Amino acid sequence: MKFYRILFFESQRVNFCRFFRMISGYKVFSHELLKQFRIKTMKKSKLTFVMLLLLMFTAQFSIAQDWANLNRFKNENANQVLPTPGEKRVVFMGNSITEGWVNLHPEFFAGKFYINRGISGQTTPQMLVRFRADVIKLKPKVVVILAGTNDIAGNTGPSTLEMIEDNIISMAQLAKANDIKVILCSVLPVYDYPWKPGLEPAEKIIALNKLIKTFADKSGMIYLDFFSVMVDERKGLKAEYSKDGVHPNEAGYNVMEPLTEKAIEKAFNINKPVTTTKKPVTHKKTVPHRKPAVKKASVVQKAPVTQPKPVIKK
Numbered sequence: 500m501k502f503y504r505i506l507f508f509e510s511q512r513v514n515f516c517r518f519f520r521m522i523s524g525y526k527v528f529s530h531e532l533l534k535q536f537r538i539k540t541m542k543k544s545k546l547t548f549v550m551l552l553l554l555m556f557t558a559q560f561s562i563a564q565d566w567a568n569l570n571r572f573k574n575e576n577a578n579q580v581l582p583t584p585g586e587k588r589v590v591f592m593g594n595s596i597t598e599g600w601v602n603l604h605p606e607f608f609a610g611k612f613y614i615n616r617g618i619s620g621q622t623t624p625q626m627l628v629r630f631r632a633d634v635i636k637l638k639p640k641v642v643v644i645l646a647g648t649n650d651i652a653g654n655t656g657p658s659t660l661e662m663i664e665d666n667i668i669s670m671a672q673l674a675k676a677n678d679i680k681v682i683l684c685s686v687l688p689v690y691d692y693p694w695k696p697g698l699e700p701a702e703k704i705i706a707l708n709k710l711i712k713t714f715a716d717k718s719g720m721i722y723l724d725f726f727s728v729m730v731d732e733r734k735g736l737k738a739e740y741s742k743d744g745v746h747p748n749e750a751g752y753n754v755m756e757p758l759t760e761k762a763i764e765k766a767f768n769i770n771k772p773v774t775t776t777k778k779p780v781t782h783k784k785t786v787p788h789r790k791p792a793v794k795k796a797s798v799v800q801k802a803p804v805t806q807p808k809p810v811i812k813k
Contacts (some may be wrong), residue, residue, distance in 0.1 A: 523786040526782050551713035567628035568618050579614070582638055588711070589763055590634045592626055592670070595619035596746060603750045614639070620657045623647060623666035626797050635677050643723070643759065643764045645684040647707055651796065652692045652701045666711045671720060680766040681716045681761075685726040691737025693743050698780065701734035719769075723762045725755055 582588045589612060591597050597617025601608050608615060616633040619623075623646045634642050646667060650658040671681045685708045689700050708726055716724035729751065731737045736744050740751035746753065 516796060529803040567625040568621070569629050569632055571618055572616060572633055576636065579637055582612070582640075584764070586612050587641075587767060588614065588637070588639040589641045589643060590614045590616055590637055590639040591643045591645070592630065592634055593617040593643075593684075594621045594626075594649050595647070597645050599746055600752055600755075603747075603749060604756075606681075607752070607756050617645075620649060620654055621646075622650045622658065623670075624655065627666045627669055630673055634670075635673065635679070639765055641678055641680045641682060643682045643684060643763070644670055645686075646670075647686045647711075648689060648700075648704070651686075651689075651703050651707070652695050652698065653727055657685050660707050660710060663707060667711060671714070671718065675718070675720075678767055681718075682723050682762045682766055683711050683720055684723045685711065687745075687747070688726055688730040688734055688736045689745050690731075692732050692745060705734065717732050719768055721769075723758060725758065728754060728758070 571784075591600070591613065594617060597615060598619050599619065601615040607613075614637060626646055628646075645666065647663050648662045649655075650666075667683065671683060674681045686704045689704060692698060692700065704726070708724075712722045714720075729737055729740055729747075736747075736751075738744075739752065740747055742748055
């Protein structure tokens with residue numbers, strides 16, 4: 500009996516050892532599998548990450564090729580015929596405020612030689628890049644430039660007031676060099692930008708408008724002041740003229756339009772010869788001039804001188 504018990508326990512011990520070795524081997528095997536899985540996963544993750552970076556870089560690179568959005572009006576500009584003699588063509592260059600003008604209030608542009616070239620979100624350096632294609636080549640008589648608020652909002656990076664002024668001056672000088680009359684608009688008042696709160700733009704806009712007006716006055720250009728009639732007590736845009744405090748609504752454009760028309764009319768009359776109506780001259784009858792009668796001096800007749808007779812001596 501003892502022998503069988505010893506044999507039984509010995510077999511159990513051997514089985515246990517075999518089982519333990521099997522478990523240990525499985526653990527090692529599973530550990531190796533897990534390790535290999537992690538390595539493969541890491542490799543795949545790295546590859547995926549590199550692919551994503553390449554895609555992002557490619558997307559940014561492709562967008563950067565048209566940073567100024569020159570393709571936006573490429574077809575329209577190509578189809579735009581040259582102005583006819585006497586045509587009073589006006590181009591509006593600007594951002595979303597200009598673009599929204601023709602979308603929200605197209606009646607202002609209908610039936611007139613007005614061309615809208617506003618692009619939402621744009622800053623002055625972007626406008627300067629496309630100024631030749633979207634303004635000069637269309638050969639207008641007048642250009643209306645409304646720009647600067649997106650620069651203050653930092654849409655294309657930080658910009659100083661001097662940088663914004665330089666870009667606006669460059670556009671104005673390009674226009675003037677091509678015999679285009681320039682209307683420089685004030686930046687509309689803004690208390691805060693909804694997409695970039697906390698920038699406190701009100702005072703910056705006031706300072707920029709002073710710079711624009713000073714340049715316009717010195718250069719003989721027209722300064723169109725929207726700011727004064729649309730500002731509220733907080734130095735922002737009046738609530739009745741806007742829904743978001745930045746972009747005008749229909750009521751806002753109704754305020755801007757007569758001021759714009761007046762400025763355009765003034766631009767067309769710059770350097771125009773003034774025709775003065777002369778009063779008809781009534782000619783007086785010419786009275787023949789009589790020569791003054793010359794009085795002849797009265798001739799005093801002298802008595803004849805009687806000479807004495809010669810005395811004859813005898």
